[in-house]
Amino acid sequence: MPMNIFHVAGSAMAAQSQRMNVTASNMANADSVAGPDGLPYRAKQVVFQVDADARDDVGGVRVASVIEDSSPLRTVYDPKNPHANTEGYVSLPNVNVVEEMTNMISASRSYQANVEVLNTAKTLMVKTLSVGQ
């Protein structure tokens, strides 16, 4: 098998940490009315994929893409806001803070699980090095 535990767990940790970064960005921008393009921020989600050749059965984790949430934007009636349209409505990001929060907890738990896997593998490797002594 051309892959090893360190690669599998390491890639999973990298992927989960990217997921956590995206979640942090979503939460931070939950009220960003306008981004660099002048449009309201849209929630982003990472898509995980198996990082392996077709002939391999198991492999690491890869972030295939970061997709934008296509659900409709929140609209709030606020005529005083400079971004309000002619009818007085402001479009706010479609970030669901509750969802993002659970997403973050899930990512952090998965990250921890992979750290434990890595630690166990490391301990076993060290013990293997001293076999017969």
Place this chain on the structure above:
Amino acid sequence: MDKLDAALGFQREALNLRVQRQEVLAANIAHADTPNYKARDFDFSSRLSQAVEKGRQANSFSLSTTSVRHIAAQGSSMPGQELLYRVPSQSSIDGNTVEMDAERVSFADNALRYESNLTVLGAKIKTLLAAAQQ
């Protein structure tokens, strides 16, 4: 198979399979959030008895010799075995069949068995060394 090989052969195959299983279980844990990932595993005892009974098979790798006095050698490897799919007790909506609790229990169990295997192997090596030094 020489005598040393025969003495340690069982432990070698068992350790080898434990490492392989550890990798498969680590991949399952790593893919707990990957949509459509199917958890994999293999039947350790049947694989081990197969490995012990049939032994290793010579593969296409052989040592290329540039002198007539070089000793010829042939590579040997375990035939690649197909992994099985785990049957989930609770299916999830994204097609992922990893059950984190079960996987982590299997992982810890496998790690412990790997370690006990190492201990037995170490004791066996010590016994052989003691016999050799008498």
